[in-house]
Amino acid sequence: MTPRPREFNPTLIARLEAFSRATGSFVIVVGCLVLLGWVLGRGALASVFPAAGAMKANAAFCFILAGASLRLMQTGPDTPRTRLVVQGYAWAVSVVGLLTLSEHLLGWNLHIDQLLVRETQGVVATTVPGRMAPAEAGTFLLLGVALLLLGDPSPQWRRSSQGLTLTAALISWEALLGHAYGVALYAIPAYRFTRVGAHTALAFTLLSLGILARQPRSGVMAIFTCDSAGGYMARRVLPAAVGVLSLLGWLGLEGERLAYYDTAAGAALMVAATLVIFAALIAWNARALERVEDERARLMQEQSARAQAESAERRAAFLAQASATLSASLDYDSTLKSVADLAVPHLADWCAVCVLDAEGEVRLVAAAHPDPSKVPLAWDESRRYLLRLSAPHGPGRVIRTGEPELVSEISDSLLRAVAGGAEHLALLRGLGFVSYMAVPLSARGRTLGAITFASAESGRRFGRADLALAEELAHGAALAVDKARHYEAEGRARAAAEAASRAKDAFLATVSHELRTPLSPILAWSRMLRQGTLGEEKTRRALEVIERCARSQAQLVEDLLDVSRIITGKLRLEVRPVLLAPVVQAAVEVVRPAAEAKGLELQAVLDSEVGAVTGDPERLKQVVWNLASNAVKFTPKGGRVEVRLARVEGHVEITVRDSGQGIRPDFLPHIFQRFEQADSTSTRAHGGLGLGLAIVRHIVELHGGTVHAESSGEGQGAVFTVRLPLAAAQTAGEAERRPPSPSAPASQREDAALDGLRVLVVDDEPDNKDVVGTLLSSRGAEVRLAGSARQAVEMLREWKPDVL
Template sequence: MTRRTVAQVMPEAGESVPEVATLPEQAQHTAFLASVSSLLAGSLDYQETLEQLAQLAIQSLADWCIIDMVEEDQTPWRMAVAHRDPATADLARELEQWPPPGGASPSALTRVLRTGQSGFYPVAPVADDLVVDAEELRHRFLALAKPVSVMIVPLAARGRTLGAITLVSTQPSRRYERSDLALAEELARRAALAADNARLYREARAAERRAGFLAEASRMLADSLDYATTLGSVVHLAVPFLADWCAAVLLQKDGSLRQVAEAHVDPAKVGLVRLIGEAWSQSDAPSLLRTAMRTGESGLRREISDAFLASVATTPEHLAMLRQLSPRSSMVVPLLARGRMLGGLSFVGTEARPRYGAADLAVAEDLARRAALALDNARLYRQAQDARLQAEGANRAKDEFLSVVSHELRTPLTPILAWARMLRRGGFEPGVAARALDVIERNARSQAQLVEDLLDVSRIISGKLRLEVRPLELAGVVEGATEAARPAAEAKGIQLVSVLDPRSGKVEGDGERLRQVVSNLLSNAIKFTPGGGRVEVRLRRLAGDVTLTVIDTGKGIAPEFLPHLFERFRQADSSSTRSYGGLGVGLAIVRHVVELHGGAVRATSAGEGQGAAFTVTLPAIAASGATATPGEPPGRPEPTTYPALDGLHVLVVDNEPDTCDLLATLLSRCGAETRTACSAAEARTLFGRWKVDVLVSDLGMPGEDGYALLRDLRSRAGERGDALPAIALTAYARAEDRVKALASGFERHVVKPVEPSELVSIVADVAGRS
């Protein structure tokens, strides 16, 4: 027979082809089909059934038998290859591993799978692709096997095409006839029914195993609230049920990936899996897992070729490690819970495992969903635990802080109350009485400073610490603060040295707050430096910054405490046996004030007993013609004489009688005539009976505050044609309190406690007596 095309070989529709099987051949066919039925009835193993069927076919019907099945996603997959000629064993193994042509590739096989109609080729055309898709393999098959005649019959059962059987004759003396096709179709019909039964049985068993697997997974995941334990359980559960090796990666805060758990059927290869994962994690090379995590969609690669491994390997060494593990098929599934991408799972099968399919991917996705929820629950539990620990720590810190505050406030109260009671009894020599008054004043100032520090901390926490910024010479501020600290240093026998560069320049800043920074650093250095030590203050210009450094030879700072040095309420020693007092807020105030100025502060110490150095860096401003405000030294001595207030009528209003009595006594001794009122109503009565030149009033009072009182008295004074200067003397010390008082008409806002000389000077000033 001459070579013809497939179209020429295939009979026209409706053409009659006579059956030529003889009686002996029919008997052989009947015996063959009986053997087939016996074989198919004896096994429910899907793979084993198909392989035995292929072997049976080459004994009676073909020299080559190739069986391809269609997966649930309609992808054909080679299940069995059998042949008669031992010389073609290598080719058979290659054909078995090579996937059949897909639905998009036109071929005789795909036409049969698509139409469900047999392909009958009594004369096999060399140029037509009958059995394989790849060019090189097709040509080698044609050259070695030399097919003479081919039949491709569909495996159909229950209205569905399950696959196809390709039968090839390589003997020139035997070309397939219609009787052979009828026999092959009957073979396929019986095989399809058996294969479908085996498939259903396999799927039922697989579903049962999957249900058991997922139930066990849920149990194990419920047993742990630690993410590392959770992922370790997942990968070890997946191997070997779902994979020959499995790895879990987590998405880090910076967007990088970190492999946190891995497992392999061979424990000796777990380290190799770990190295492969680390190589991928440290590389930005594209990978199936990265794609899955970016898109949130799982990935399935049924066949992993060496070319694919080469394309995803990051280095030659990485490729060599991949080849050692012989991956054949893989799945990647993202770990996604409550809309958050947490990481991903990789499942890899080797040659010992059937290639992954849609059912495997469904199990992997179910497992990943459960694992992701367990991970997120572990994360939420850990956050709750951290929040609880932080809350407990905050409560402890609060209790410790309140204890320290109580101690620090009670400490100065002890000498104040004790000396006041003893002075009341009298009998002291003038020198002792003067010393007692000094002690009372010093401790009262200490207590006032504690209160001021607490108020500053409150302003910092609420974000209400405000600056009054203007150009100023920092050297003046530092010099004033240094001189104010000198008495305390001299009292401890500490040498206080200042090295101030007059060319250090100007900064934009709040003079009072910067003086507070320097004072806090100096008092801290003096407190922790023993007698005979040294404290040095340096100020210099460095590039575009002004740098202040306070260096001491004191007790130093332990390395583990350095990171917490500028935190609020943190002290290296907060025990009841501590050697140094204080609230532990001074350095926190320093840091916040410096940062509000756009600067930075840092501390260094070689360790305990090695002293410490604190460096403040502030941005300098360019020199200009404007005159910078010099810093005035704080803590000026109380003047021995006060401004004269002779004949001045002052109305003092405060709901605290002691305060009223104190202010009246102070102003009266300066020549003023005073009246006191403990409420707004009482003040109105006095105002109607007595001419008032200056009003000194508290703001917060029961019933009616100082703002309403001032509005009423100003209105009445205006009716009489009088001016009424007013001073707000209050414990409300916030910047917004000052703004409100001035906006309400008060000429001055004075914060309690106030220096007597300061109050007298302010009264004189608003009255025009200064």
């Protein structure tokens, strides 16, 4: 018969392990203090009680190594290097003990006794300076070998380790009893030559117990730590036996001293022998009790073994089938439906699978029952009552908390508590639910949904094993759902990346086209101007074309820079109170020449009393200019463009209306997006990058306003409306009191004389430097040019400019 597995007392195991760690630390501290005492000449540290004998330096060193080996065995990392260090310490302890014991037995001197510390002649209870007692050497040999065997995984060697440790504990306990009884043990050969100190015997005893406590689940220790009748008896009897027998020994010795007995040494040996016999008797009795318990449990093991094996086989087959089903598809809806069908009737009579959709709502994706005609009831009941995250029970609660729910037996009071009304309660009672459990679908720390299981017709009552099986199934299903969602998300991301790549290519093509288009006339007219073949009229025409094309390129670059500032969040406003009528009028006047060139009627209807807004006048002018220039661009010859400024319900509205080609309904929602154009082909009739309206939207939103577009369709024109909040009354008053910025007429500014002004121009770009120098010289300034900062510094030493 196979013995039943032992169950150990967890509290006792934890205490023994803590005790083992503590004893390792204790003997390390004792060894260090003794070594320190020998080095500093402090006899109190080496002997504690001078008459009781001192611990030798070699013994202190061995205690440090043994304690370190025991401590590392428990707290050090389980690596080959750590195991090698532990075994090295144990070997060192064994070798020192063996060599010292050989010195006593063979009468030679290996000169190892005073390697660490020189000890003078005449030390109390010492025949050879620095040499530990034979009992100490033998105990170190036993404990060193025991530590070596303790690290071996074989149960046989562990039992041998315990046997050696028990022998060492017996020797140590005997020495400790000798000190307790006040007996000189020199009559015993193992204790001749050098006395074993009281603190040495105590350290040996604690170290032996610590080694035994290191292996509480094997060998002799398993008898005492087993959570059984035998273990209980052993734990109660052994401490009492040790205490009582030790006390009896002391009383017996006192009787000897009163002339009732012969020698004290005989009493100590009698006590030690009695302890061995008593401990063996306790262990034998505990094992006998365990055999009785094993015999009683044999029938229960045989009865449950077959049921457990069959259950495990069914569980493994079910999970294997579920795994195959889950890996067969990347469509999680169909996959989870297959899982629900698989769970019925193997695990439950009812199975429902819910997921949390992108909107945070619980959605039923699968339901199953042996009778397909009842499945619609599950859908109806889940939709009406259970699919709420706030529900106290059911999938909503499981998804909300991420914790499984198990109700082994559904009571009528529970049905009344969860019912959503009398009709729902009647439905639940009619379905005859007996037991219920729900487990979360969790993957990568997120709850994706829940699987609900219920028993009814079968009368099955779910337990912890069923819940564990359901959790394994849910774990696999959650991974499948997560994988399917990632597959879909990857597809969407790939499509978005491809669309972005296409948009980038189209944008680059558009930018290249828009920058190259004005460049061709610039180069052509420049070449003809250099040849000097143009007349005065043609020369003037050439310069106008070059200037217009250069301004067009500059505007394209400025739009790109504005978009870059918008994307990086660096577009800033110079905010102040602004009266909009002058701003709108100025923007309209900028556009008017283009409108007149196309034969368009451009009308500005401005209410000068609309009040002030808080904003950046230049950016607001840019908004109106963009909208008005777009209207002019897309309105055919003979059309009409109207710009209107009015106050509407506490807001200021700027409306730009045109009779142009209009906007397609499908394009209208995207009109304010970057790089969007109704016609983005290379043969489109109108130029531009599709940035102007995106810039308009961002500037308006920075001002706290809104902009929207309306159009009845192609050929019906379009209306763009900007709504801006009015400034507070005090702010508006400041705008009215603010004087207009002084500025000279353009002609006056252009013809301003700089006669006699000394100017130093510094620029590392030769073209820019030459242009600025020529312009200033044409106005009468005395100009010098520097191509670098060093050259400028050299010029400043010889020539002092008025302006740098």
